[in-house]
Amino acid sequence: MGAMPRGARTAPRRAPRQKRGEDTVAVLLRATEIAFTKHGFAHATTNRIAEIAGVSIGTLYHYFPTKESLVQAIVHRMWTEELEALLPHAHLLTDAPLHVATRALAHALCGTIAKRRELVKRWYAEASHLGDLQTGLDMSDAMARLVHDALAARRDEVRPRDLAFAADLVVKTALAVARTGSRDYPSQLADGTLADELADMLTRYLLKQPPA
Amino acid sequence: MGAMPRGARTAPRRAPRQKRGEDTVAVLLRATEIAFTKHGFAHATTNRIAEIAGVSIGTLYHYFPTKESLVQAIVHRMWTEELEALLPHAHLLTDAPLHVATRALAHALCGTIAKRRELVKRWYAEASHLGDLQTGLDMSDAMARLVHDALAARRDEVRPRDLAFAADLVVKTALAVARTGSRDYPSQLADGTLADELADMLTRYLLKQPPA
Amino acid sequence: MGAMPRGARTAPRRAPRQKRGEDTVAVLLRATEIAFTKHGFAHATTNRIAEIAGVSIGTLYHYFPTKESLVQAIVHRMWTEELEALLPHAHLLTDAPLHVATRALAHALCGTIAKRRELVKRWYAEASHLGDLQTGLDMSDAMARLVHDALAARRDEVRPRDLAFAADLVVKTALAVARTGSRDYPSQLADGTLADELADMLTRYLLKQPPA
Amino acid sequence: MGAMPRGARTAPRRAPRQKRGEDTVAVLLRATEIAFTKHGFAHATTNRIAEIAGVSIGTLYHYFPTKESLVQAIVHRMWTEELEALLPHAHLLTDAPLHVATRALAHALCGTIAKRRELVKRWYAEASHLGDLQTGLDMSDAMARLVHDALAARRDEVRPRDLAFAADLVVKTALAVARTGSRDYPSQLADGTLADELADMLTRYLLKQPPA
DNA sequence: GATGAATGAGTCTTCATTCAT
DNA sequence: GATGAATGAAGACTCATTCAT
Numbered sequence: 052m053g054a055m056p057r058g059a060r061t062a063p064r065r066a067p068r069q070k071r072g073e074d075t076v077a078v079l080l081r082a083t084e085i086a087f088t089k090h091g092f093a094h095a096t097t098n099r100i101a102e103i104a105g106v107s108i109g110t111l112y113h114y115f116p117t118k119e120s121l122v123q124a125i126v127h128r129m130w131t132e133e134l135e136a137l138l139p140h141a142h143l144l145t146d147a148p149l150h151v152a153t154r155a156l157a158h159a160l161c162g163t164i165a166k167r168r169e170l171v172k173r174w175y176a177e178a179s180h181l182g183d184l185q186t187g188l189d190m191s192d193a194m195a196r197l198v199h200d201a202l203a204a205r206r207d208e209v210r211p212r213d214l215a216f217a218a219d220l221v222v223k224t225a226l227a228v229a230r231t232g233s234r235d236y237p238s239q240l241a242d243g244t245l246a247d248e249l250a251d252m253l254t255r256y257l258l259k260q261p262p263a
Numbered sequence: 264m265g266a267m268p269r270g271a272r273t274a275p276r277r278a279p280r281q282k283r284g285e286d287t288v289a290v291l292l293r294a295t296e297i298a299f300t301k302h303g304f305a306h307a308t309t310n311r312i313a314e315i316a317g318v319s320i321g322t323l324y325h326y327f328p329t330k331e332s333l334v335q336a337i338v339h340r341m342w343t344e345e346l347e348a349l350l351p352h353a354h355l356l357t358d359a360p361l362h363v364a365t366r367a368l369a370h371a372l373c374g375t376i377a378k379r380r381e382l383v384k385r386w387y388a389e390a391s392h393l394g395d396l397q398t399g400l401d402m403s404d405a406m407a408r409l410v411h412d413a414l415a416a417r418r419d420e421v422r423p424r425d426l427a428f429a430a431d432l433v434v435k436t437a438l439a440v441a442r443t444g445s446r447d448y449p450s451q452l453a454d455g456t457l458a459d460e461l462a463d464m465l466t467r468y469l470l471k472q473p474p475a
Numbered sequence: 476m477g478a479m480p481r482g483a484r485t486a487p488r489r490a491p492r493q494k495r496g497e498d499t500v501a502v503l504l505r506a507t508e509i510a511f512t513k514h515g516f517a518h519a520t521t522n523r524i525a526e527i528a529g530v531s532i533g534t535l536y537h538y539f540p541t542k543e544s545l546v547q548a549i550v551h552r553m554w555t556e557e558l559e560a561l562l563p564h565a566h567l568l569t570d571a572p573l574h575v576a577t578r579a580l581a582h583a584l585c586g587t588i589a590k591r592r593e594l595v596k597r598w599y600a601e602a603s604h605l606g607d608l609q610t611g612l613d614m615s616d617a618m619a620r621l622v623h624d625a626l627a628a629r630r631d632e633v634r635p636r637d638l639a640f641a642a643d644l645v646v647k648t649a650l651a652v653a654r655t656g657s658r659d660y661p662s663q664l665a666d667g668t669l670a671d672e673l674a675d676m677l678t679r680y681l682l683k684q685p686p687a
Numbered sequence: 688m689g690a691m692p693r694g695a696r697t698a699p700r701r702a703p704r705q706k707r708g709e710d711t712v713a714v715l716l717r718a719t720e721i722a723f724t725k726h727g728f729a730h731a732t733t734n735r736i737a738e739i740a741g742v743s744i745g746t747l748y749h750y751f752p753t754k755e756s757l758v759q760a761i762v763h764r765m766w767t768e769e770l771e772a773l774l775p776h777a778h779l780l781t782d783a784p785l786h787v788a789t790r791a792l793a794h795a796l797c798g799t800i801a802k803r804r805e806l807v808k809r810w811y812a813e814a815s816h817l818g819d820l821q822t823g824l825d826m827s828d829a830m831a832r833l834v835h836d837a838l839a840a841r842r843d844e845v846r847p848r849d850l851a852f853a854a855d856l857v858v859k860t861a862l863a864v865a866r867t868g869s870r871d872y873p874s875q876l877a878d879g880t881l882a883d884e885l886a887d888m889l890t891r892y893l894l895k896q897p898p899a
Numbered sequence: 900g901a902t903g904a905a906t907g908a909g910t911c912t913t914c915a916t917t918c919a920t
Numbered sequence: 921g922a923t924g925a926a927t928g929a930a931g932a933c934t935c936a937t938t939c940a941t
Contacts, residue, residue: 093305096914107923118915180388220460223447227439235435248432255467308931319906324933517729521911531927536912600816644884647871651863659859672847672856679891732935743902754936
């Protein structure tokens with residue numbers, strides 16, 4: 052990423068209050084995604100992004116103090132979208148059989164990723180170290196905690212001994228497989244096949260007795 | 264990766280014939296790994312690599328025509344080592360129960376990755392798009408073919424319908440989980456716990472009746 | 476010229492719209508001429524040019540995408556100046572006796588070249604293959620066409636059979652002699668002696684009966 | 688020419704006495720011509736030349752201390768060949784009418800240049816400043832002196848007043864036109880047309896009364 | 900005499916970032 | 921708030937030349 056951040060500053064320079072400003076931020080984020088998708092993370096220059104956004108490079112830096120902060124923003128948004136796609140189905144972890152919940156969650160996850168397939172593919176292959184690692188872990192942890200609670204509540208039917216580790220591994224595996232799928236299984240990601248297989252895999256890993 | 268390859272040239276510039284030359288190549292590859300591990304893929308410069316190797320930048324370019332070719336070489340070596348770690352156990356896919364074979368292979372895979380944990384972590388997070396993609400797919404395919412043969416030979420005990428897809432998914436998942444583990448589960452990667460869990464997951468995904 | 480153009484890009488990167496930009500372009504071209512005159516084409520580096528121009532290397536590349544494009548620009552300007560020096564006298568080819576026209580044109584040509592003698596000398600000796608060859612040929616052709624028309628209109632007094640070839644040869648010879656003169660006859664180039672001799676030579680080559 | 692000579696050394700490092708050594712020198716010169724013809728002066732590297740010659744780079748530097756000395760050698764040879772082609776006809780300057788002598792010399796000159804057309808073209812366009820300038824001037828002067836003597840002996844039929852300048856100009860023009868022809872008139876250079884026109888031009892420039 | 904691996908100063912070029920207008 | 925010309929540190933790569941074997 053060339054001469055990127057020396058000194059870390061990654062918090063957006065300002066929370067834009069004007070409508071105009073908010074538009075600009077949105078436009079810049081969209082432009083960043085386009086540039087990254089099209090040119091790859093290494094070749095998406097801030098000038099290119101500003102050009103795509105239709106604003107000057109000065110304006111870009113008015114809202115985002117560094118290139119890193121721009122990356123953070125879109126990665127954060129990607130993660131947030133993943134989490135937001137999962138949360139509506141989280142209640143199934145307690146309200147439905149585990150295999151039903153797992154299937155629903157796998158489909159939700161694969162669905163969001165499919166929507167931004169090219170971006171995810173780029174990010175996962177070229178820049179999965181970018182984006183605030185802590186935020187990523189926090190979100191992963193949040194999901195893992197939900198899963199852990201579900202497993203604890205069903206201790207009898209659950210096979211693995213270490214529930215915390217199993218919960219974490221299941222979440223991380225789901226993310227890894229779905230993201231890998233953005234490169235290796237584009238069609239199965241889109242048509243739900245991958246989600247089905249992923250759900251099978253995780254369910255059978257978790258349960259003593261697989262569902263019929 | 265800055266001003267990297269415009270054209271293509273990634274084949275090593277020459278097959279060194281002298282002993283001295285071979286040493287230099289080895290030293291350069293080692294230095295590349297060190298630089299990548301220490302500074303990350305984006306900040307490992309050719310000058311830095313040459314310096315670590317204790318040779319001049321000219322010598323580096325005598326053996327590797329581009330920075331890309333250097334990357335290719337170490338990634339290729341990484342992949343080769345993974346494959347070579349697995350192959351000695353491949354016969355188990357036909358000679359032993361599937362869960363035994365899976366466990367052995369999972370341990371072998373995690374073992375190699377653990378040996379170069381920091382490098383794998385860097386590569387997977389920052390540069391998994393580098394290295395000859397085709398070579399990577401070829402190696403993955405080679406493993407998937409072995410798995411597929413094993414599944415076909417045991418069709419009765421195997422659960423998934425699409426054996427080819429299942430074989431491919433199992434291999435890709437194993438790679439993804441083990442590599443992800445280089446960042447998220449360093450200790451479990453080293454002590455075999457991750458391999459055990461991974462083996463459980465894959466075995467239960469593949470078999471109708473999980474082993475006792 | 477070291478690691479010069481791999482690809483092609485030689486069109487100026489942008490048509491500067493601001494006054495400031497235009498100034499910078501002019502300053503850069505001037506600096507390029509100075510550097511080439513002073514250090515020779517092979518040793519005039521882009522950094523040296525930027526330094527002479529008093530701008531940063533980044534600014535240089537903001538206006539000229541490659542070193543080649545900078546060379547193209549000054550060579551093109553040199554050629555354009557030559558053509559523009561000749562055109563005001565072109566009408567003599569029809570309005571005056573041929574020896575008068577030839578003399579006027581020879582003086583005009585030698586005059587422009589004398590004005591940039593050092594640069595022309597360097598260019599002709601070290602880099603006459605640089606600059607868009609086609610443009611050079613086009614300009615030469617344009618002049619040759621004018622000469623050819625004049626010869627055709629005076630067919631009776633003209634000696635050579637192949638008018639087209641004669642016209643082309645006369646133009647090319649004039650250019651070659653005048654440019655060679657920038658090295659071998661600096662004083663005669665400046666004082667008009669060379670132009671006189673050149674005119675004599677061409678006139679007597681062209682006419683059946685030399686003027687009195 | 689990149690990092691060429693800092694401190695001038697251009698005399699061949701040794702006058703090879705062995706037959707083997709002489710062969711090597713000849714082979715190196717031939718290889719240099721090939722490399723320059725094929726890749727141009729700027730991209731003909733010493734390593735490339737050594738490779739073409741089939742000797743090691745060390746051997747090349749054993750016979751020629753710098754790249755410059757190699758260039759000097761082939762340019763010197765080129766010039767020598769030109770002079771040697773002209774000398775056998777020099778006696779015509781006194782023994783035959785001037786237009787006959789001029790014609791014979793023009794053909795001889797164009798003939799030699801045609802034989803190494805590609806090399807001359809490259810040299811004239813890219814490197815006519817290379818080769819020992821003094822040697823070049825000496826040779827040109829030698830010819831000019833012969834011409835001057837002839838003109839002095841025929842003072843009555845000769846038109847220009849300044850015989851010394853005329854003689855020099857005639858020689859320089861002949862060289863310039865013939866060399867320019869290597870690029871612009873390849874076919875006319877080969878078939879003698881250019882030599883004929885050149886002879887006409889010079890003869891008519893020199894004589895009061897052109898021949899019938 | 901010959902070899903060729905090694906050297907390293909020197910080039911072109913990129914791109915995140917600043918700041919005067 | 922916006923603009924975009926300007927900055928310059930940094931990086932990939934070349935090639936004439938040396939010297940230990």
